[in-house]
Amino acid sequence: MTERRIAVVSAGLGRPSSTRLLADRLSAATTAELAARELSSSVETFELRDIAHDIVNAMLTGFPAGQLRETLAEITGADGLIAVSPLFTTSYSGLFKSFVDILEQDSLNGVPVLLGATGGTPRHSLALEYAMRPLFTYLHADVVPTSVFAATDDWSGNGDQVNPLPKRIQRAGGEFADRITQRVGAHPTDPFQDVPSFEQMLRDT
Amino acid sequence: MSDILVLSGSPSTKSRTEAVLGELSQRLREHGHRVVEAPIRRLPANALVAADSADGEVRALIEAVSHAEGILVASPIYKASYTGLLKSFLDLLPQHGLTGKTVLPLATGGTPAHVLAIDYAFRPMLHSLGAEHVVPGYFLLDRLIEVSEDGVRIDAEAEQALMSVVDYFASALHRRARYAEAS
Numbered sequence: 001m002t003e004r005r006i007a008v009v010s011a012g013l014g015r016p017s018s019t020r021l022l023a024d025r026l027s028a029a030t031t032a033e034l035a036a037r038e039l040s041s042s043v044e045t046f047e048l049r050d051i052a053h054d055i056v057n058a059m060l061t062g063f064p065a066g067q068l069r070e071t072l073a074e075i076t077g078a079d080g081l082i083a084v085s086p087l088f089t090t091s092y093s094g095l096f097k098s099f100v101d102i103l104e105q106d107s108l109n110g111v112p113v114l115l116g117a118t119g120g121t122p123r124h125s126l127a128l129e130y131a132m133r134p135l136f137t138y139l140h141a142d143v144v145p146t147s148v149f150a151a152t153d154d155w156s157g158n159g160d161q162v163n164p165l166p167k168r169i170q171r172a173g174g175e176f177a178d179r180i181t182q183r184v185g186a187h188p189t190d191p192f193q194d195v196p197s198f199e200q201m202l203r204d205t
Numbered sequence: 206m207s208d209i210l211v212l213s214g215s216p217s218t219k220s221r222t223e224a225v226l227g228e229l230s231q232r233l234r235e236h237g238h239r240v241v242e243a244p245i246r247r248l249p250a251n252a253l254v255a256a257d258s259a260d261g262e263v264r265a266l267i268e269a270v271s272h273a274e275g276i277l278v279a280s281p282i283y284k285a286s287y288t289g290l291l292k293s294f295l296d297l298l299p300q301h302g303l304t305g306k307t308v309l310p311l312a313t314g315g316t317p318a319h320v321l322a323i324d325y326a327f328r329p330m331l332h333s334l335g336a337e338h339v340v341p342g343y344f345l346l347d348r349l350i351e352v353s354e355d356g357v358r359i360d361a362e363a364e365q366a367l368m369s370v371v372d373y374f375a376s377a378l379h380r381r382a383r384y385a386e387a388s
């Protein structure tokens with residue numbers, strides 16, 4: 001059984017960063033949900049602020065140099081991507097968008113993606129659907145239906161009581177794990193593994 | 206007469222967006238406004254990504270925004286939206302940093318499929334910054350722009366439509382100035 005590789009991109013600026021916190025919760029939920037499906041997984045998390053200068057250089061020159069190229073390959077080559085941004089002016093941050101801007105057009109084609117965003121007020125939850133999701137739709141990524149917004153009050157347990165943050169995270173993790181599990185062609189597989197037996201072929205005709 | 210700041214979000218040194226903005230700034234000056242052009246790519250990149258609003262040049266542009274009555278916000282369309290470069294600068298403005306201002310959104314892009322980015326991406330962001338009046342914007346197809354040593358040429362039909370949007374912006378600023386004087 002091959003291990004599934006999850007890449008996590010967090011665009012938080014603060015230290016500690018609630019964006020990073022949400023990213024960690026989402027990846028933990030994903031790992032747990034994959035384990036429940038009997039799949040092992042590894043998680044690698046990238047803080048965009050650590051590679052911000054390289055991202056800007058790539059933006060200005062039009063191509064990613066050296067180390068950044070490798071980092072981008074690791075991110076887009078994973079079996080699934082978790083992308084989390086803080087919301088500024090009801091949209092993704094400039095750094096997050098700069099990262100998306102330097103991705104190759106077809107680099108996330110069919111890749112399962114789980115989206116998250118953090119913000120002060122739950123009134124901005126829909127920014128995920130109206131601002132962030134369209135970027136990944138454009139990239140033809142396979143974005144799971146549930147994306148997770150965490151407002152300040154969610155962290156203290158004073159947020160949405162009907163559908164609290166841990167429940168939203170778990171649901172998103174479950175959907176994401178399903179997509180990762182079902183994804184075809186993600187891994188080089190044994191070409192003979194899926195060939196039906198003679199017995200089966202006779203039965204099917 | 207009003208002060209207009211023209212922001213460009215293209216990271217490109219051969220930006221077609223910027224070339225067009227040169228023409229538009231001229232037009233706005235003919236309407237009697239004071240115009241300053243500010244390509245965001247000229248800001249020190251490191252300060253921008255570090256969200257360092259203490260940097261002198263970044264500080265100066267933030268102040269220019271706060272003093273202007275009109276802001277022209279232009280960006281090429283990248284991945285169906287404004288660029289990360291434009292957003293990086295706007296993220297540095299104070300909350301409601303466009304309060305009381307008249308704003309004209311403009312985009313250039315490679316496909317007409319993304320015309321609605323003006324209304325679905327630019328407009329909500331500008332409103333959330335508190336812009337008082339976001340006038341009708343314009344999406345200009347990149348292949349209708351020709352930049353050469355003699356300057357920039359825009360397809361005649363597109364240019365007419367673009368100029369009418371710019372003229373409306375100019376007159377909205379005049380109306381606003383008269384209103385401010387009267388009250």
Ligand SMILES: Cc1cc2nc3c(=O)[nH]c(=O)nc-3n(C[C@H](O)[C@H](O)[C@H](O)COP(=O)(O)O)c2cc1C
Binds near residue numbers: 219223281285316346
């Ligand atoms: C990284 C990148 C992404 C782009 N994405 C889009 C897009 O999603 N939609 C579109 O209409 N044009 C897209 N384009 C084309 C540019 O928007 C268009 O050529 C624009 O006029 C460039 O403006 P500039 O010369 O001022 O930078 C993209 C160009 C680049 C370099």
